[in-house]
Amino acid sequence: VRAVQCSFCGTAAFYRREYEGVSLCQKCFKRSIEDKVRFTISKHKMLSPRDHIAVAVSGGKDSLSLLSILSKLKTKFPLSKLTAITIDEGIQGYRDEAISLAKATAESLNIEHRIFSFRELFQVTLDKIVKRQTKLAPCSYCGVLRRRALEKAARTIGAGKIASGHNLDDEVQTALLNILHGGVERLVRTGPVLVDPEQRFIPRVKPLCGLYEREIALYGYLTGIEFQRTPCPHRNRALRNDVRDVLNALEEKHPGLKYTAYSSKLKLSDLLGDRKIHLNSCKICGEWTGRDLCEVCKILVQNQKLECLPREA
Ligand code: SF4
Numbered sequence: 001v002r003a004v005q006c007s008f009c010g011t012a013a014f015y016r017r018e019y020e021g022v023s024l025c026q027k028c029f030k031r032s033i034e035d036k037v038r039f040t041i042s043k044h045k046m047l048s049p050r051d052h053i054a055v056a057v058s059g060g061k062d063s064l065s066l067l068s069i070l071s072k073l074k075t076k077f078p079l080s081k082l083t084a085i086t087i088d089e090g091i092q093g094y095r096d097e098a099i100s101l102a103k104a105t106a107e108s109l110n111i112e113h114r115i116f117s118f119r120e121l122f123q124v125t126l127d128k129i130v131k132r133q134t135k136l137a138p139c140s141y142c143g144v145l146r147r148r149a150l151e152k153a154a155r156t157i158g159a160g161k162i163a164s165g166h167n168l169d170d171e172v173q174t175a176l177l178n179i180l181h182g183g184v185e186r187l188v189r190t191g192p193v194l195v196d197p198e199q200r201f202i203p204r205v206k207p208l209c210g211l212y213e214r215e216i217a218l219y220g221y222l223t224g225i226e227f228q229r230t231p232c233p234h235r236n237r238a239l240r241n242d243v244r245d246v247l248n249a250l251e252e253k254h255p256g257l258k259y260t261a262y263s264s265k266l267k268l269s270d271l272l273g274d275r276k277i278h279l280n281s282c283k284i285c286g287e288w289t290g291r292d293l294c295e296v297c298k299i300l301v302q303n304q305k306l307e308c309l310p311r312e313a
Pocket residue numbers: 089138139140142143232233234235236
């Protein structure tokens with residue numbers, strides 16, 4: 001039996017990419033992943049040659065692959081600068097490993113690595129917040145605070161862009177979750193690039209949004225990137241997990257479905273998403289928000305109230 005050949009170079013293939021109907025050898029697979037990232041960056045005009053990019057590095061496969069791919073692309077843009085940023089949410093027994101992996105990868109790529117913690121930025125850890133506040137899932141508190149932490153971190157180091165490792169699966173899941181939760185505003189407002197026309201926030205870009213999660217894992221494995229495998233103890237994304245399972249089952253039967261779902265979402269954003277949003281400055285911290293108090297201050301105020309309550313015996 002003849003081995004399956006790589007559709008590009010004719011050597012032995014090791015992977016079949018169903019959604020494009022091609023087989024790939026390891027070398028062509030790696031190159032195709034890097035090409036896809038380059039394509040996404042230029043298609044959505046994510047980066048400029050002189051950008052200082054704060055790369056959000058959690059220590060997982062996506063963010064570490066992103067850091068490694070961006071450092072390769074950087075060789076063509078000598079005036080650009082990358083800084084790896086890890087946010088330490090204060091999750092006992094989980095973040096430490098991730099931080100050391102992020103540090104090691106950044107070091108091996110010769111990229112400066114900075115750590116910013118919830119404790120130093122907000123004077124409280126995520127562990128404490130989720131112990132006291134149970135109204136929402138831990139990831140909701142974490143997400144709000146982490147977004148702010150990244151913004152603060154990027155401002156502190158003088159970065160002009162924030163890049164994160166969100167992949168195609170994340171993006172399609174989020175879009176579907178927004179529909180299921182009734183978050184239509186959010187559905188059309190989010191996308192591969194988030195730029196505030198009034199420059200109140202640092203632009204955010206997602207260079208991996210065109211890549212399948214499992215292909216990033218494969219890329220990470222082939223390039224020898226060591227990433228964290230232990231899941232976060234607060235991870236409780238019941239609905240997201242169900243959505244992921246449904247999408248994976250559909251993709252299995254109909255290869256390419258995640259791509260078409262995502263491009264429909266992008267078209268919707270193009271059609272509806274270009275509205276100006278009126279924002280006030282938060283009465284406590286002064287950051288921009290649609291209400292009187294920003295989401296971060298709401299969490300922190302609630303946390304302080306609960307902290308002052310007498311403990312039950
Ligand atoms: S799983 Fe949830 S709580 Fe844990 S780090 Fe991620 S967003 Fe935060």
